[in-house]
Amino acid sequence: MRPAQAIHNWQMDQKADLNMPEQKPQYVSAFRALSVYIKPHRWSFIAVFCCTLIAILTELLQPYLMKIAIDDNLLAGKNDYRGLIVIAVIYLGLSLSTLVFSYIQNNLLQNVGQSIVARIRKQLFDHIMKQSMGYFDRTSSGSLITHVSSDTEALNQFFNQVLLSLFRDGLTLIFILVMMFQLDTTLALYCLILLPIISIIAIAFRSFMRSTYQLARTRLSRMVAFVAENLSGMHLIQAFHQQKEQERQFNERNGLYFKANLREIRTNVVFGRTFDILSNLSIAFVTWIGGRAVLGQDLEFGVLYAFITYIRQFFQPINTITQQWNTLQSATVAVTRIWSVFESKPEVTDREEEEASEPRAKKDDELRQMTLTTERGEDASASLQSLDGVKGDIEFEHISFNYEEGVPIIRGLDLHIHAGEMIGVVGTTGAGKSSLISLLCRFYDVKEGSIRIDGTDVRDIPQSTLHRLIGLVQQEPYLYSGSIVDNIRMFDESITREEVIAACEFVGADAIIAKLPGGYDTKLSERGSGLSAGERQLISFARIIVFKPKVLILDEASANLDSHTEQLIQQALHVVSQERTTIVIAHRLSTIMQADRIIVMSQGEIVEQGNHQELIELGGQYCELYEHSQGLSAS
Template identity: 35%
Template structure:
């Protein structure tokens, strides 16, 4: 694998997209700094040349004051312009980064999400990108501004008094050492803080999703204690980091600033005021510029924490962006397949060396219904995951119409597939949207027909807003059976060549199941249908039933053939009918 650029270089690459806007704002910034630094020189001139006792003409004074006010106005307008430009550029950069991250997440294989808590992924997109925004804002709006201001101040100091200005040159290296120590000791605390924030987000997400289980098993106190441990660890590290910041930022800068200012006053008082070798104007200007040195330094210190937090967050974001993904390709012009599905000696493992499928062979032809049955963990869902291209088989091949699906883009593969899951998921939006998913090729009439075919139109038309009824939080206001019917209609509205039902009737009542069975007889006509079922009564009419056990097909045939065989399927059917039977191990 090609080594990735450093985090700093990758952040710089995002900034360079807007290099002309940034350079333009920096030119405006230079105008602002120049206007600000010109003020003390004007006041110095007024003090030295126009405020002596023998001066009677004040016209030059008013002229200089007018110039001074003009410089202040220029500085104000320039500061606003550069600040607005840099801040808006920073927001644009983060918008692009967030879109890149979201776009890449769509390309990452599902295997990554199997091992990563959802809350952590959400934290990367929401929290970590916001922290990076602070970096661009603080770096461009504070660091660069501060360095330009410092450069201008030192130029002014050397113009006023080169000897004393040379003494002040010791300040930048001194503050650089202090910054290095600050960064060294605070980075580890910030890394822990960001990690704990990610863990807390993951736990909050999980707790909300499974809140009924937490309350049913009275785990509220235990969950709160687990969250408290994470929260306390983040608090402790946050306090330690703040302690480092307090000691090394305004505190030490202010102390050094006061000592340097006292030395300058002593220097001028001892050598200049008594000997009258340096004017009062120079004295005023030098003290004014010296006081301005410490504001940029303090600004840099104040932003160091944000910068470190942003770098830690950027590293986590780039870890996701570095994951190998596959491009989301267009599939608009994909020819509709016949739907002939064939598994040829397929072996698959989620973890190396632990095969969950072993030598799977079967073929489902157009218009046929193939049912997969077996106990939990026998490999039924794994077959569906492979067919949908969520995972790649370890060996063997899976073909659709004779074409290996590994040679087909995932979007083209799934374009003519419809799937209904055991736990139906409804999106936030109205009912008609949950069926069409904003597909322009699916009209409202087609949506209504699909809902009617699965028997859902009866209860939908009784809702206050009918097909415009809003679905909230995964459809929690609807019953499980109603949600399942809508998800059936969604699959049917897309008119798939291959229809996949993954335990689709497991969570509905017998009456609703009867409606779906009747609808399926109509919609499966001319389609290849694969059904995962625990309720064996729902697959009696299947053309082929595959009985899986420990990742292998141990029996195959239709219902009557398998019942006559008297094997594992027969035992499972007897158990569900309530008759005494025992399954072979």
């Protein structure tokens, strides 16, 4: 069952600050959401419950044994050493039992809690990976990092600390009350006066503590997001000497988080110390009431001793529960934030996922209608799945697209790219060039019209197949931590080392890699730091070659290359583009001058198209761009 289905009616908006309207905590909904994960471990939880029960009983029987030893032996004037030895042996056995069953209980709960949190963390990461590009446009990377790391850790503390406290300390309170009434009903009733006082204090602190913990976590998330954004843009910060300004902004966020933490600590201390004072007053009260009863011979001294011991034990679980209150608050907020991610749905999905909930008859009927190809004679899905039958004919049919409502990026564009054709795309910034490529790769879906590959709408092609069909080389290549071989084959063991080396030789990267200390086994750090922009681009180009796409896209891929490296790319591109549909977006017109056709885009529309010579003779926007690139006057 998907997490979102378990809590489809449960939503709780996060508060950005204390000034936002207070929302009622929804603990029941939080536990209902977690029940999906808890259910497979129900037998382990039953075992934890049994071990906890035994550990509590063995611990609470110890004061009762002391009461027997005092009243029935020592104060009774008996010299039954054998009886005392038996009581001592039983006492030791109870102590050892408490230790053993507490150990088993803790290990079982730790194992279950870690398993559940690991599963949630895995599903959370998988769910984030399935989101469309629009989701990452709206959500900061720092917030997502907080969800995967900090929020899941808060959930881990819930299972390993809060849940254990609820099990153990809750049962302890119940059994202590039972033992008190067993010893003396009157004294137990006096002790019950404490319960409403405890409840009043807890209620008084509850709302304030929740808002305090919410504020601290919100400010932590903002600080993490700020740090993540600064690390990713460090080159820009240093280039414009923004270190002081960014340090000032970080100190401001860090100061706010510091104040929120201090407020949280002060709240926790006041809450805990209030119960300490109440505990000491209660012991003094029981000692006074019980002492008078013992002096009046209305109460046995052993009973009073046991009562004082139980009163101390009574406040220990309460203190433990209150100390875990902030953890419970943090866990509840963390669950809310995690499930807000789970509730997000990808905007771009495969047809099978969209139709999963439809009646089977309707689904089968629509699947039959999807078996159309260019000639309508063979199964489109099968031909695309094999990749071998794909020619690479691309058609943009009257497409329109916008990121925000009312702000069109592409307007009614029509474009037909023949199989094996090399197309150059140029235009000023904001013309819609990269958006056109994003739509072809289906990072976003068109608002109107359709995009077809070999006559099949890209929305009918599984995304995994589509992304194997299309090879994309971007302006800023991304390299992972790992060896050069793994970065080129993207950790796909089915691609051999020999194929990787051949691809590098093909694009001219072999000579560069040979100079590295470990050759092809050289370990790269995050984003390939230590390599030049050209070297990273060559490696990303080799990556495309080993996957043998039917459609090749270069999105400003030569923008950061020196002339020598650009020449290597041009030579490789000339060979790679043979019998392969190629789309090249470039600011450097030298990259596309040899293209079969060049299209010029402006404000989301194609305003010119033709080969280099035709567009020069036309004397339009392309001619103007060319003259600027050559340092000539536009006039």
